[in-house]
Amino acid sequence: IPSTLINPFRKISYKEERKTLKFFISVETNEILSYAKKGSDTDIDVKVSNDEIIITAKALKIDYTEQKVDKDSISLNYINSNVKSILRSISDKINYNLIIGEDVPDATVTIKQDNIHWKDAIKLIRDESNVQISIDEKSKTLLVRKNEFMKFAAPKEGDLVSFEFQDADLSSVIFLLSEISGYNIVLHPDVKDLKYKVNINIKKIPWQKALEKVVKIFALEFTVDEADKLILIAPVETINKIEMTRQALRETRIKRYKAESELYTERAKVAKERLQALMSEQKITKIIKLKYLSTFDAIKHITQLNIFKGVRSTLKEATQGVAKQEAMELKITDEAITAEVGISSINSINAIVMRHVPAIVEEVERFLASIDIPSQTTQQVLIEARVVEVSNSSALELGVQWGVSGWGVTKDGGILSYGGTRSARDTQSASDYVSTPYSQVGIGQATQGTMGATNIMPLIINMPAAVAQGAGGSFGIGYINRAASMMLDFRLSALERAGKGKILSQPKLMTLNNSPSLIRHGARVPITTPGSTQGTYTTTYIDAALLMKVTPSIVFGTKENIIYLDLEISKDEPATSSERKDILGNPQIDSRAANTRIALKDGETVVIAGIRKETVSEGESSIPYLSKIPVLGSLFKKEDKTGNTEELMIFVTPKIVQPFKQD
Structure with missing residues (x-):
């Protein structure tokens, strides 16, 4: 095992295949790392002898069993390697087709991974480089493009493309060509045997030529609809039938166009004669009186219904199918006719004045007679409204007035008085009170001073109702003792109004x-x-x-x-x-x-x-x-x-x- 395999600073599993060995040995280096951190004197001895490797380490557990390898797992050990080369190696291992765009840069990456799923490896390469990698599992193809583009732009006529297929069926190839071209590609129902495999390696040719070569391999043909960006692929016999049908439709359209042109020419000839006859006809002026319809509404209806459509339609027919110079002459003729005709109104007699050829004037007169009748628009409505305002008012007042007054002579000859506003400070004598007649004692505005013959008794409570002559009423009662030293007067007033x-x-x-x-x-x-x-x-x-x-x-x-x-x-x-x-x-x-x-x-x-x-x-x-x-x-x-x-x-x-x- 190389010295790099047992690296105490890597926490992953290594495996090394030796040509002289018949099996794999796996060493978990995180266990070795635990000893290294402790700074122990662990002895590690590695010996290679014929068919065996002997690793000696204290308290180190080593699994000598052969490691099972996943079929979708691969190992990466690349240092500053070209991305395209790495992807070709991966596509070979996983048996996938590889298409690399012409604009993909020659990037390099450094990647070291063991026992990693190939899809994860693709993601890792994509993240480390400036490329976009798409996986089409149906056609088993890897499509490589520049990272800033999610799809190929549709190449123009003459743009060159390169791609490579290995054991691919027609549907997969067509799908990728549709992606490259930007066209929608439709397979006709007559296209069969799509499961045949094909190997293609095309370099720097227009995509149209590439499509042509692909379909011919399967004995097919295609047609292009530039307007709808659509390509139809079908067998040669089917394409021929479609072309024959299209040609028949084109011939039918040409025949119909010729027939319509001849018809327009004939109509133009007849219309020209009618227009010339209309020009030569004598104009008349007629006053048309209205009964119910206003002149404004009558002219509006005539204008909306285009009562001069006879002249206009004649001109339109006459100008179709004739030479340009002749059409201009007919237009001038129409303008001359229009200048000699017209409609005006006489509001004082509710009538319109019409000037035209007799046929047109009669048509206008019949039209107005059909609408100049009593209708919903002339129906009248009488609206009666009543605004009623009702008001009710009421008032109730209840008031009271009463006063008391008394006096007496003290032992020292002074005067003691009480009640109302009178007090001992008033300059009165006992004889003044005594001499006050009974008839002059009553409730009213109290004033200070000598009572005299016209003075009245002062009030203690003066809260009367607002009675007046002809409004409200009052009731009063009074009392004077025999000695005339004490007087009491009481008055009740009330008022009630309603309106x-x-x-x-x-x-x-x-x-x-x-x-x-x-x-x-x-x-x-x-x-x-x-x-x-x-x-x-x-x-x-x-x-x-x-x-x-x-x-x-x-x-x-x-x-x-x-x-x-x-x-x-x-x-x-x-x-x-x-x-x-x-x-x-x-x-x-x-x-x-x-x-x-x-x-x-x-x-x-x-x-x-x-x-x-x-x-x-x-x-x-x-x-x-x-x-x-x-x-x-x-x-x-x-x-x-x-x-x-x-x-x-x-x-x-x-x-x-x-x-x-x-x-």
Whole structure:
């Protein structure tokens, strides 16, 4: 065994075949490495004597059994070797064909591997070199190309290719030629005996020539379709039949073309005579009155239907199959005819004016008579809309006023008073209180000072309801003791209001079927905005009006008609005085609108929109803490409650108006 075999720095198995030996010896060097790391004094003695090798090592286990070798495994031991040479050696060992592209570089690699699967060896070579290696197991072929290309580009005519096949069948060879050429290759069903083997070694010839040589080996032929990049391979007899069929089709096309040319020539001759006769015919001018059809629609229909097609088709037929100069003359003739004919409209009498030869004028007149009749387009629809606004308001107020006042004379002649806003600091005498008539004591605005003949009693609680003449009511009660030293007055006031309102707007509009229409009623409100210069103003106007815009579309049915409405209804108006929030003197505009598309039966009414707005507010004015006393708390507070309800509903009713009757 060479000294390189037992290498303590390699962790792989080695095997060495000696010509003088009859068997393989395998040594696991990782076991030797374990001794080397320990630095032991292990003695290793190798002796070769005739038919045996003796290896002596302490504690070293050596397997002397013959190693089994996998049939797909190979050994690589190459140093700076050519990749192409390595691949040829591998293809020979595995019995595969080898094709190497002309652009594959002459790369070199260094590879040392034992007992490795040949596919893994191919991958290793591919990774170590700048080549791309494809394995076709069906044809048992290795295809070698430059690494940057995954497929061969299709060679041009004259490009040279080289390849080699050994014991390959036709299908495998055809597959590789398709890869090289970039063409799709189809084998005809008549192609048989594809299992025959062939050996080919071609160097630097065009791929077309290579294909020709391959198919001739199998007594075949091929045809090329350049447009579809397709090659058909078939037996010679089949190719001959295909060519004969193609030739027959070509001859048929030629005969048909000649027949069509003769027909066009004959038509051109007849058309030329017709066109010349048309030129010589006298033109007439005629006014055609319309009953239901507008002049705009009539001219549009005539233009769309190309009512002058008689002249145009005659010209087209006349210019086919004639010489170029003659065709130009016919075109000039057509332009001359067109210049002398035309259509115009007279909207005041709903008529069109037609100028042409009598035959064309009569054709136009018949055409207009067939479409100038009452139809769905002249059907009319009456749309009735009702905008209903209902408002309800209510208010409830409950208030209380009461006061107490008293006085007395102290021992030292002073005055002690209580109640309301009066106090001992008032400059009053006892006689002032005593002399106050009973009839003048009552609830009202209390003021400090001498009561006098017109003064009233001061209030402790003054929370009345907003009663006034003709609105609300009140009830009062008073008490004065005999000595007139104490007075008590109490008044209860209440107010309840309710209001109802209803506003009805009812626009009506009649329009033609499929025609948009609009109705507006209201005012234009001025809006003032400051100008760019100080002290100047700009006034613009905005619409505050009731507007209805509608487009009806009738679908006539067997039992009942359906009307589709594209409907837009809006009502804009300045807000009421109680709700207005003017800005810079400009009024607030309230807007209500609905925009929808609906389907209804003739005469059916439907609500297309509805808005309900309800506002409820409750208020309370009270004396803190005292108003919370059960039962007696009502003497120290005022309560009010208001409510407002607004409701908007929009109703629509379409009706089909009976159509016009023909005279």
